[in-house]
Amino acid sequence: MRLARHLPVTTLAAAIAMSGHAQAQTEITVATVNNNDMVIMQSLTEAFEEAHPDITLDWVVLEENVLRQRMTTDIATGGGQFDVMTIGTYEVPIWAERGWLSPLDNLPDDYNEDDLLTSVRDGLSLDGTLHALPFYAESSMMYYRQDLFEEAGIEMSDQPTWEEVREWAGELHGSEEGLAGICLRGKPGWGENMAFVSTLVNTYGGRWFDEEWNPELNSEAWVNAIQFYVDLLNDYGPPGASSNGFNENLALFSRGNCAMWVDATSAAGKLYDGNESDVADSLGFAPAPIAKTPKGSHWLWSWALAIPASSENQEAAREFITWATSQEYIELVGETQGWTSVPPGTRESTYANEQYTEAAPFADFVLKAIQDADPTDSTLEPNPYVGVQFVGIPEFQSIGTQVGQTIAAALTGDTTVEQALDSAQRATERTMQRAGYLD
Known part of the structure; x- marks a missing residue:
């Protein structure tokens, strides 16, 4: 080609x-x-x-x-x-x-x-x-439309929280025709929706595995994080969010269809290019939001x-x-x-x-985000793996993809969050047992 x-x-x-x-x-x-x-x-x-x-x-x-x-x-x-x-x-x-x-x-x-x-x-x-x-x-960061924030009288925090993001999304959603309050990855895949979801779980205090390699996918932290994610996108996300990955959301945001977007820092260059982006003149950026802990809130x-x-x-x-x-x-x-x-x-x-x-006014910000992300210390409670938005073991590619599919099903309403995470927990336990991590 x-x-x-x-x-x-x-x-x-x-x-x-x-x-x-x-x-x-x-x-x-x-x-x-x-x-x-x-x-x-x-x-x-x-x-x-x-x-x-x-x-x-x-x-x-x-x-x-x-x-x-x-x-x-x-x-x-x-x-x-x-x-x-x-x-x-x-x-x-x-x-x-x-x-x-x-x-x-x-x-x-x-x-x-x-x-x-x-x-x-x-x-x-x-x-x-x-x-x-x-x-x-x-790494990852939050992009937002400064023009919309100014019109609504919203002041961006130095370190936004996810509760603030939900409030802002509610205020801005639908304030322009075709405007979603927030865009986030929904397309299933260990490197698509799960890259974002893992950082959300991290900042909610969760982890993929405890120190003995027992999965914790139906823990309170996971349930709270995924319920928040599902509700946020269903209430204030774009139509068909479960089909949107990095490229789809980049297109939506650059056309002005998202008030906020949390995703890769690598998108900043295109969004700041007036030939590529309709929002280049009104683009603002902030750190990836946090919930319970800043650990693992932005990937590497x-x-x-x-x-x-x-x-x-x-x-x-x-x-x-x-x-x-x-x-x-x-x-x-x-x-x-x-x-x-x-x-x-x-x-x-x-x-x-x-x-x-x-x-590139974002240059120093992005460099610091990359340097601050620590794949050896990415969760509130200790874990046995290396990685922020993934688990550095061979089995994770299949585990992450399968879990991504169950979470996408919760996002579309085909199953509840609790059912999706219970299913993900059982499937991951079986995988880890077969691989010899668990007795």
Whole structure:
């Protein structure tokens, strides 16, 4: 898959060429998610190919849940369908430990590995060795329309609470035609609705497992958090909220159809771009809301580029991922797409670049959110896992997806919150028993 539009970056491409070339006429297949930053990466195909004339790129761009299924199946079976995979902080250490990913040691000196943010680099490493390179990194935050808040006489808190958010959503819902008080992820998936829901549960004082790996999905904290979530979206969310993931809510908010939205910090660049967003001039931002505790209220994630061990084009794939995650690539995007469009959250040099910080008023806020998120201490009560919005064990991909489906059923009214969580608890207990975590 290749975008028809190519940018006039011939002279820039030559300037950012990495040293060395891969073997002649090598085609590499790059699997990536259909998020805005990756669409930009795909649009710069010509820049890469002109700087690396012996390599051509073949793109497979898919919706997040579909992409994960395809890549997981391929890498677990050694299929070798992809040369570069777009994966995240959850998959990298697990897949690296199984020998599924090529280690990324001995990177070129001009790649400047030390420029990578420590928390992001650590999340993509196994035993101190990178097994994926960060394309962009994110935490979560709240976006809101300042014009609506001002008209309603609402003052944003320095640290909003979820009870405040519910009150504000009630005041603003329907105040304009087609306006939802709040937009939140409802589409089921461990990386879709459960990424948000897990942070909500965290701040309500809940956790996925106790220290003995017993699931706690029908605990009081989970029931309170999910009931709040279901009621909030049913009362003040957009129609069809159970079908909305990151991209759907981004589209809604950028069109002005949401008064508030809590989601990834990576959306800020597009929302502040007046060519992409109808609300760029009235956009406000605040920390992700809290309830009982601030712990785990905002996530930590990195979309990264990795090379499966099954790839037969290791050298060419390495050329591509070092190019696409380099400081020079960030500068290329800034110069051709605008500085609010550069991939955020990966390099210290990005946040030292005045062109970026002047164009992106959210830059320091996002950097602090990423640095403050602690995947080793994400819940009020101690837990045995690493992760804020996920649990860093192989079984979580299936557990999180199944729980996401039951919560989506509660959101649509097909079941009650209590029934959904009791079902999720039983299913997760069975999974953990079969996997040997429980007696």
